[in-house]
Amino acid sequence: MRLAGKNHPMYRHAARTNGQSLAYNSWRSMRSRCLNAKDHKYPRYGGAGIRICAQWNDFARFLADMGPRPSRAYSIDRIDNWGHYEPGNCRWADGKTQNNNRDDNHRVTFQGENLTLTKWERRLGLDRRMLLKRLAKGLSVERAFTLKPQPRRALIPNLICRNGHAFTPENVYMQPNGQRRCRSCKRITQKRRKQ
Numbered sequence: 001m002r003l004a005g006k007n008h009p010m011y012r013h014a015a016r017t018n019g020q021s022l023a024y025n026s027w028r029s030m031r032s033r034c035l036n037a038k039d040h041k042y043p044r045y046g047g048a049g050i051r052i053c054a055q056w057n058d059f060a061r062f063l064a065d066m067g068p069r070p071s072r073a074y075s076i077d078r079i080d081n082w083g084h085y086e087p088g089n090c091r092w093a094d095g096k097t098q099n100n101n102r103d104d105n106h107r108v109t110f111q112g113e114n115l116t117l118t119k120w121e122r123r124l125g126l127d128r129r130m131l132l133k134r135l136a137k138g139l140s141v142e143r144a145f146t147l148k149p150q151p152r153r154a155l156i157p158n159l160i161c162r163n164g165h166a167f168t169p170e171n172v173y174m175q176p177n178g179q180r181r182c183r184s185c186k187r188i189t190q191k192r193r194k195q
C-alpha cells in the first residue's frame with residue numbers, strides 16, 4: 001500500500017476542516033492496520049481477517065458514511081468486534097464507549113454466573129456473534145443462551161471440498177438447490193461407477 005504524503009490531493013482536501021483531517025488520519029491508520037503487513041497492529045486486524053469494505057477505499061465515501069471525527073479522543077469503533085470496517089458496523093466513539101464495547105467488559109450474567117461473552121461462547125458452544133445478535137434483538141439472556149442455533153451458514157466460505165479439492169471457479173458447479181459441488185469429486189465418482 002502507498003501511503004499518501006502531505007502533498008497528496010486527498011490530504012489537502014481532508015485538511016479543509018479539522019474534523020475531516022482527523023477523520024483522514026483515522027482512515028489512513030485503518031487502512032494501514034488492515035492492509036499493511038508491516039504495521040505492528042496488522043496481526044490483530046488484516047491478519048485476523050478484518051476487512052475494509054470496497055467503497056471505503058475512497059476516503060470521500062468513508063467520510064460521507066462516518067461524518068467528521070468529533071475530536072482526537074474519538075476513533076473508529078467497530079460495534080461488533082468481529083465485524084468488518086463497513087457502514088453499519090462503525091461509528092466514532094471515545095475511549096469510554098470503546099472500553100465498554102471491548103470483550104473483557106462485555107459480561108453477561110446467566111444462571112447466576114457473570115462471565116465475558118467469549119467465555120460463554122466456549123462454555124455453551126454457541127457463536128458469540130449469534131449470542132450478540134439475539135441480545136440485540138431484545139431476547140432475554142435465558143432465551144438467547146438456551147435457544148438451539150439455527151443451521152448457520154459458514155462465516156468463512158469453505159475453500160476446499162470435504163475431500164480437499166480447492167473450490168476454484170473452474171472446480172465448482174452449482175446444483176439447482178444452490179449447493180456448491182466439486183467437479184473433481186464428481187469425476188472420481190463417475191470413474192468409480194464405470195469400473
Ligand SMILES: [Zn+2]
Pocket residue numbers: 161162163164165182183184185186
Ligand atoms: Zn472434491
